[in-house]
Amino acid sequence: xxxxxxxxxxxxxxxxxxxxxKAATEVACAVCGATLARPTGGDAEFEGEVIxxxxxxxxxxxxESDETVEAQ
Ligand SMILES: [Zn+2]
Numbered sequence: 001x002x003x004x005x006x007x008x009x010x011x012x013x014x015x016x017x018x019x020x021x022k023a024a025t026e027v028a029c030a031v032c033g034a035t036l037a038r039p040t041g042g043d044a045e046f047e048g049e050v051i052x053x054x055x056x057x058x059x060x061x062x063x064e065s066d067e068t069v070e071a072q
Pocket of ligand 1: 010011012013014015029030031032033034
């Protein structure tokens with residue numbers, strides 16, 4: 001499978017940051033510097049909670065956060 005991006009919530013400061021699923025180096029939180037992901041040789045191991053999968057680079061798009069709920 002192609003590598004996806006994941007939106008990970010920092011366990012320390014709740015910052016939400018998009019991290020490459022196969023990160024080859026440790027990824028640190030841009031706000032507080034906590035480690036969000038560490039490389040394992042395959043899929044990275046995430047330290048924070050993965051709250052969303054981002055299949056492509058669409059950092060400024062938030063269209064999927066307002067999903068229409070089917071009524072009735
Ligand atoms: Zn943080």
